[in-house]
Amino acid sequence: MTAPEASGPAGAPAVGAEVEAEIGRWRQYILARGSVSAEDADELEDHLRGHVDGLMDAGLADDEALLVAVKRMGSQAEVAHEFARQHSRRLWRDLVLDGGTPRSRDGILGMLAFGAAAGLAAKVMWLLAANREHVQDAAPVGIPLVLGVLATFLWWRRRASSRVVLAIGGTAVGLAALGLAYPFDARADTAILFAIHAAIAMWLAVGVGYAGGHWRSRAARMDFIRFTGEWAIYMFLIATAGGALMGVSMAVFQGLGIDIADALFLWVLPLGLGGATVVAAWLVESKQEVLETIAPVLTRIFTPIATIAVLAMLAGALVSGGFEDSRESLIAVDLLLVVVLGLVLYSLTAQSPASPVGWADRMQLALVVAALLLDLAALVAMAGRVAEFGFTPNRLVTLGVNAVLVANLGVTAWLYIRRVARRGDLAPLLRWQTGYIPVYGVWALAVCVVVPPLFAFA
Amino acid sequence: MKVGKDLMAASAAPLVLAILAEGESYGYAIVKRVRELSDGEIEWTDGLLYPLLHRLEDAGHVTSRWGASETGRRRRYYEVTPSGRAELAEHRRQWAAVVGALQSAWKDVADAAVLGTMRPGVAL
Numbered sequence: 001m002t003a004p005e006a007s008g009p010a011g012a013p014a015v016g017a018e019v020e021a022e023i024g025r026w027r028q029y030i031l032a033r034g035s036v037s038a039e040d041a042d043e044l045e046d047h048l049r050g051h052v053d054g055l056m057d058a059g060l061a062d063d064e065a066l067l068v069a070v071k072r073m074g075s076q077a078e079v080a081h082e083f084a085r086q087h088s089r090r091l092w093r094d095l096v097l098d099g100g101t102p103r104s105r106d107g108i109l110g111m112l113a114f115g116a117a118a119g120l121a122a123k124v125m126w127l128l129a130a131n132r133e134h135v136q137d138a139a140p141v142g143i144p145l146v147l148g149v150l151a152t153f154l155w156w157r158r159r160a161s162s163r164v165v166l167a168i169g170g171t172a173v174g175l176a177a178l179g180l181a182y183p184f185d186a187r188a189d190t191a192i193l194f195a196i197h198a199a200i201a202m203w204l205a206v207g208v209g210y211a212g213g214h215w216r217s218r219a220a221r222m223d224f225i226r227f228t229g230e231w232a233i234y235m236f237l238i239a240t241a242g243g244a245l246m247g248v249s250m251a252v253f254q255g256l257g258i259d260i261a262d263a264l265f266l267w268v269l270p271l272g273l274g275g276a277t278v279v280a281a282w283l284v285e286s287k288q289e290v291l292e293t294i295a296p297v298l299t300r301i302f303t304p305i306a307t308i309a310v311l312a313m314l315a316g317a318l319v320s321g322g323f324e325d326s327r328e329s330l331i332a333v334d335l336l337l338v339v340v341l342g343l344v345l346y347s348l349t350a351q352s353p354a355s356p357v358g359w360a361d362r363m364q365l366a367l368v369v370a371a372l373l374l375d376l377a378a379l380v381a382m383a384g385r386v387a388e389f390g391f392t393p394n395r396l397v398t399l400g401v402n403a404v405l406v407a408n409l410g411v412t413a414w415l416y417i418r419r420v421a422r423r424g425d426l427a428p429l430l431r432w433q434t435g436y437i438p439v440y441g442v443w444a445l446a447v448c449v450v451v452p453p454l455f456a457f458a
Numbered sequence: 459m460k461v462g463k464d465l466m467a468a469s470a471a472p473l474v475l476a477i478l479a480e481g482e483s484y485g486y487a488i489v490k491r492v493r494e495l496s497d498g499e500i501e502w503t504d505g506l507l508y509p510l511l512h513r514l515e516d517a518g519h520v521t522s523r524w525g526a527s528e529t530g531r532r533r534r535y536y537e538v539t540p541s542g543r544a545e546l547a548e549h550r551r552q553w554a555a556v557v558g559a560l561q562s563a564w565k566d567v568a569d570a571a572v573l574g575t576m577r578p579g580v581a582l
Binding site: 039040042043044046047049050051053054072073074078079082083353354427 | 485
């Protein structure tokens with residue numbers, strides 16, 4: 001039907017322009033399904049063309065050959081669904097693609113209802129803070145409640161089993177009750193530690209809700225790590241925009257001679273903050289594509305910057321001969337380790353497991369090793385301080401957090417070294433990081449339960 | 459006769475591993491080989507081969523590389539790994555057990571049928 005084109009490779013039967021365009025459309029269509037990457041599409045297209053060539057050799061016209069080959073390839077929905085299952089890069093794709101109908105609920109009404117509930121939970125925190133006798137209880141009670149609502153929202157979207165929501169509710173109520181029952185005193189060191197660690201423990205409960213109960217699945221855990229990063233970005237964006245709007249409103253109403261400070265700080269702020277936790281989660285799930293492209297870019301930008309910063313700090317430690325005021329500096333180093341761990345996790349989620357060793361891996365390795373060396377310097381200073389003055393709640397927890405982070409990053413560094421040396425894939429790193437997640441939960445719960453009584457609620 | 463869906467799904471991985479054990483290959487060639495080996499009885503949905511190959515790759519049973527076809531198109535080639543060969547051996551053991559059990563069971567049925575024809579009363 002079509003004369004072989006002069007430009008076609010020798011020996012291969014060439015297809016006509018019309019069929020060529022048809023193949024292009026087929027490729028576009030399969031890519032639009034979302035679960036098929038460009039590489040997958042290349043592979044499928046090669047298959048399709050191989051089949052078309054074979055059929056044309058057997059005497060079929062090019063358009064007939066394409067029809068048969070496309071038919072044999074299977075329905076695009078089915079193929080895309082299989083790819084989604086294989087990648088399981090995105091839990092939501094699985095949920096959406098399963099059976100062709102969305103299984104997760106994405107109604108705006110539900111999101112608004114849960115957002116309102118989270119806002120009210122945050123308002124409880126504000127009420128406690130306003131009560132002079134319970135100032136210290138505000139965050140220990142409020143944080144589990146707000147995050148409990150968020151976790152329940154995700155559970156509701158997944159339509160997961162009632163056992164999941166019982167686990168979430170049990171954790172949230174248990175922590176809030178503990179926060180209320182513990183008689184934190186006015187110094188509130190242990191109350192702050194409790195609040196921070198209750199937030200970490202509750203965040204893992206959010207993870208259980210996010211995974212719809214499949215929290216043992218490695219893919220679900222990886223998705224949750226990704227969700228965490230994207231949620232944090234959305235929260236930051238909402239908080240920045242909301243804060244700016246509140247500032248402008250204050251200024252305008254002040255000009256009008258109306259004082260709205262109370263309305264803003266006692267109502268708008270808690271309701272907005274609580275509601276934002278749910279809205280951000282909803283945005284992460286609904287506006288997936290937006291951040292999917294931003295996250296890898298952010299990682300690429302921040303990893304080199306962070307590496308340079310940590311190397312500069314290390315050089316500073318060498319020049320100055322180590323840390324002086326140990327507790328604050330160890331807290332700062334702990335925070336730095338959290339940032340480094342965050343970058344490691346983020347870059348892991350942004351890479352495909354089979355991606356080859358590149359400069360990014362060496363950069364990550366340098367970053368982790370430099371941070372660990374800096375940590376060593378801070379620990380030396382801390383050891384002297386503990387020997388001299390004994391343990392305080394802050395010192396104990398700072399050291400504990402340090403141990404949890406160093407154990408993770410030490411093995412991470414080792415796995416990166418092996419990856420760079422043997423050109424292996426990312427699977428061991430992914431296994432390690434996803435397997436480590438429960439450690440944070442155990443640690444956080446242990447701090448919440450044990451540390452306040454241990455130090456007489458100081 | 460067409461092989462049923464469940465049976466096809468169960469036999470897909472061992473078939474692919476066995477074909478790759480013959481040497482490096484790519485998707486379309488694997489599908490063609492399956493058709494040859496089964497005299498056309500096994501009709502795969504071609505597109506579903508790739509998720510399977512990628513699953514095997516994630517499990518470490520095969521490795522892949524991008525090369526070029528004879529006409530210069532980008533083509534992904536797959537090769538079996540030692541772990542894939544071990545997996546294939548395991549598949550063979552399991553399939554041998556299943557096939558052995560089925561053959562014994564069918565032989566008993568056939569024997570009973572033969573006895574039945576000799577003594578019509580029993581068959582009823």
